Amino acid sequence: MDKIKFATVWLAGCSGCHMSFLDLDEWLIELAEQIEVVYSPVGSDLKVYPDQVDVCLVEGGVANEDNWELIHQVRQRTKILISFGDCAVTANIPAMRNMLDGAEPVLRRAYLELGDKTPQLPHEPGIVPELLDQVLPVHQVVPVDIYMPGCPPPADRIRATLEPLLRGEWPTMAGRDMIKF
Ligand code: SF4
Numbered sequence: 001m002d003k004i005k006f007a008t009v010w011l012a013g014c015s016g017c018h019m020s021f022l023d024l025d026e027w028l029i030e031l032a033e034q035i036e037v038v039y040s041p042v043g044s045d046l047k048v049y050p051d052q053v054d055v056c057l058v059e060g061g062v063a064n065e066d067n068w069e070l071i072h073q074v075r076q077r078t079k080i081l082i083s084f085g086d087c088a089v090t091a092n093i094p095a096m097r098n099m100l101d102g103a104e105p106v107l108r109r110a111y112l113e114l115g116d117k118t119p120q121l122p123h124e125p126g127i128v129p130e131l132l133d134q135v136l137p138v139h140q141v142v143p144v145d146i147y148m149p150g151c152p153p154p155a156d157r158i159r160a161t162l163e164p165l166l167r168g169e170w171p172t173m174a175g176r177d178m179i180k181f
Contacts, residue, residue, distance in 0.1 A: 003034060003035055003036040004034060004035045004036070004054045004055060004165075004166065005035070005036055005038045005050075005052060005053050005054045005055075006035035006036065006037050006038065006040075006053070006054065006055050006056075007037070007038055007039035007040060007049070007050075007053045007055070007056040007057070007074075007078070008021065008037075008039070008040040008041065008042065008043075008056065008057040008058075008059070008084070009039070009040075009041075009049070009056060009057070009058045009059065009060075009070065009071075009074055010041045010059050010060060011058060011059065011060030011061060011062055011063065011067040011070070011071065011087075011088070011138075012060040012061045012062065012063035012064070012067055012087065012094040012135060013059040013060030013061070013085065013087040013088070013094070014087075014093070015041075015059070016085070016151070016152040017057075017059040017060075017084050017085035017087070017088075017150075017152040017153060018041065018042055018059055019152065020085075020150075020152035020153055020154060020155055020158065021042070021057070021155070021158055022042070023154075023155035024155045024158060024159060025155070027155075027159055031162065031166075034166050035055075035166075038050045038053055039053065039056075049070065049073045049074055049077060050077065051077050052077065053074075053077055053078040053079070054078075054079050054080065055078070055079070055080045055082065055162075055165055056074055056078045056080070056081055056082065057082050057084040057148075057158075058071065058074060058081060058082065058083060058084050058088050058138055059084045059085050059087065059088055060085075060087045060088055060094070061087045061088065061091035061092065061094045061095060061135045061136060061137055061138070062091075062132065062135065062136045062137075062138060062140075062141045063094050063131060063132060063135040063136075064129040064130060064131050064132060065129045065130045065132070066129040067129075067132075068132065068141065071138060071141055071142055072141070072142060074142070075142035075143065080145045080146065080165065081138075081142070081143070081144055081145050081146075082144070082145065082146045082147075082148055082161065083137070083138045083139060083144045083146070083147045083148065084148050084153065085148065085149070085150060085151060085152050085153055086149055086150060086151040086152075087151070088137065088138045089137055089138075089139075089147050089148070089149050090137050090149075091135045091136055091137045092151060093151075094135040095134070095135040095136075095137075097135065098134045098135055102133040103130075103131035103132065103133055106131065107121055107122070107131065108121075146161065146170075146171065148161050
């Protein structure tokens with residue numbers, strides 16, 4: 001059987017979920033024998049999300065235009081999209097700014113009030129991605145196949161989610177039938 005094409009994506013999150021993934025320790029070796037990592041901030045330097053990915057862990061909420069564009073690409077090109085951690089599942093910490101009136105107060109605070117050298121708003125296109133008015137959980141932007149809560153999800157939960165997928169089965173809690181890669 002071909003190796004499972006595996007990806008991880010980092011949207012608006014602290015990278016703690018990816019750190020928890022590394023806590024899989026020696027099971028990572030077993031995992032590496034069964035997957036091909038085709039895109040990940042920890043395992044590859046690819047700038048473009050590839051086609052025909054089997055499984056993708058998505059960390060973080062959708063907070064800016066880059067996140068928005070990437071998550072749509074991920075959804076189009078991925079068989080099983082896993083909302084990985086509370087920031088992806090609920091928007092969590094990044095969504096604390098949702099109680100403010102849009103993105104403007106955040107930009108003012110970060111770039112003007114706390115900018116001690118040359119305070120200025122990021123105005124150059126392409127330098128800082130435009131913030132969305134609200135930070136959204138992934139499922140409010142694209143359909144999600146599996147939710148993996150936790151801040152971060154502990155390594156044993158990550159393993160309990162991935163192990164059945166490697167066998168071509170849905171994790172028990174997902175309550176779905178067999179899948180074929
Ligand atoms: Fe960080 Fe927790 Fe969000 Fe994961 S869920 S990115 S650990 S804040």
